[in-house]
Amino acid sequence: MSTELDERVGSTLAGRFRLLRVLGQGGTGTVYEARQHGLSRHVAVKVLHAHIATSPGAVARFQREAMLMARLHHPGAVHVYDFGEDKGALFLAMEHVHGETLEAVTFREGSLPVSVAVDVAAQVLEVLEAAHALGIVHRDLKPPNVMLTGELSSPRAKVLDFGLAQVVDGALQARITASGLVHGTPAYMSPEQCRGERVDARADLYSLGCLLHELITGQPPFGTTPAAEVMSGHLYRPPPPLRQLRPQLDIPRALEALVLDCLAKRPEQRPENAQVVRLRLLRALSPSITLSQVSRGEGKKKERPAPAPQSLALDVPPELPVGVIDAGAPPGSMGVGTALASVGFRVVPCTEADTRLGDILALVIFPAPGSDALELARRVVSTPQAPPVLLCGEDDLTVMTRAIESGIYDYIPLPLDPLELCRKVARALRAHR
Incomplete structure (x- = not known):
């Protein structure tokens, strides 16, 4: 742990967040457990790295993305309470989630049972639906950014770091040529991210395909290192089918087909949106589930009966x-x-x-x-x-x-x-x- 990190612990940020301890550190910043003065609640505060905060346009991008993230109200998304700047440091104050990252779980357990993997992916897709509806694209969906709470047999998923990828893009552009890096984690990056192109919601569906591939087989479709070889796989090689990698598992063909569709090289070849992916995902394990049964936020239900004739009251212009x-x-x-x-x-x-x-x-x-x-x-x-x-x-x-x-x-x-x-x-x- 650096001296800078040691110095921050015990200090008060922006006059209202006392930093208690380091929870973790990643490519975008350091996360602290903090106590918020006045409300007396414990929160997670993410302080972005100095090279991000000082990059051209970083403050404006950060404020724009933080405001969008604060509008994302979904039980599967970590809620943003506050954001700001203190002595040049950009920070986000968020809900403090007690659990384990998906990265830690898979490191310990290896691949997950197919039913659990599908359950986790479906919960992540629910959050993506809500975020994409607001115009928020995650851009860095990966196991460290998914937190699991509860029992592994029936976990609840929380998605972290929504929108922060847009904030750090400008800071990292100057480093691409020098270090051979692009923003994102190579194992989960869409081909368009690998090329440095503008991305939309379908890039998150590609990353979801990589995530689900790893949960079921134990590894992302093109491995994790070296970065150049991984990115070459995203750009040029077909992903290995799930059933080929894990023939001993009873993986439904419909599930394998869905993962391969999400991993299509071109965005327009992928499923239309997160809701379509979620519906196909649930039907892959339970073909009896109907489209009308699985609206956003609902679980699996029994087959609905044909509705009986009823009197319907709608304001209908008769001249149409x-x-x-x-x-x-x-x-x-x-x-x-x-x-x-x-x-x-x-x-x-x-x-x-x-x-x-x-x-x-x-x-x-x-x-x-x-x-x-x-x-x-x-x-x-x-x-x-x-x-x-x-x-x-x-x-x-x-x-x-x-x-x-x-x-x-x-x-x-x-x-x-x-x-x-x-x-x-x-x-x-x-x-x-």
């Missing part, structure tokens, strides 16, 4: 016509047209050969069994001045993803939920207007 191709509703169920009409939509029955699309402002397709609904929807979408198209279909993530990628406005999984249907149609009408 909705086209319906309703060929596949099962007998005795509330059909699409009936559900929409019951809340006041003006329903216009259509057929697959109908060309009156200019008369409607949205189109719902409930295809007949055995028909190629996706192809029909694609044809409609490609029609000039086509309205938003909503497709009803089986509760299958692959089909849903293909539909959205084809330009379908929204996908409605079966069994049909009339309330969900009406809400999505209302949303489509608002978008079209």
Whole structure:
């Protein structure tokens, strides 16, 4: 431990945080346990390294990112209480989490049981969903930045250091040529990070793929050293499949496929967002889970029954016509047209050969069994001045993803939920207007 670290312990930062002891040190700074005056609570204070704090534009970047991090309110993200500058030192005051980093756990335990690895990754993805919705990209997702609390058989994950990568980027750019380093940890860096390019949320999905690969197999996809060889793997080599590395484990093919999709070299080849990854991840272990069951923050539930017809109260402008191709509703169920009409939509029955699309402002397709609904929807979408198209279909993530990628406005999984249907149609009408 350096003299600088020894001198800080026992001192008071910014007049309100008394630094008690060092909790850890990393590439961006040193973390102390501290007591906050006035509130009498123990917090974790991260003081950024001097070379970061004095780099051009560092203070402005730090303030911007710290304000964003303070807006991230999620039980799986460490909450930021305060931030500031004291005698040239930039600091963050955060929730003090008692637990073990994922790095320490895997160092002791090695690879984790597949079910535990998936559970941890799913919790991390929940946090990524919330962060990405605010425009926050982690940029340095790795085992030391995930804290586990509780029993290993049923852990709770906390994600650390959100947003700090953006703060240190400017400070490290000058060091890239001299030291051969780029910001981030090579074992978990996306190809675009390796090239020094601007990154978006899909870089975090790549890092999540590396993390999950290590949790299951015991090592990141391209190892950890030497850095140049690791980065070359990210850029040019295909990642080794999980089942090839651990043939003795019963790894679902769907799980292996998901990890490989996250590790695609180009961002546009990866899954669309963190929510899609989380849903695929949970379905890989429990195929009976349906898309509508796993909304943000929910756990696994039993298969939902088909909803019974009900009276739905929505404020629906009656002058807005909705086209319906309703060929596949099962007998005795509330059909699409009936559900929409019951809340006041003006329903216009259509057929697959109908060309009156200019008369409607949205189109719902409930295809007949055995028909190629996706192809029909694609044809409609490609029609000039086509309205938003909503497709009803089986509760299958692959089909849903293909539909959205084809330009379908929204996908409605079966069994049909009339309330969900009406809400999505209302949303489509608002978008079209």
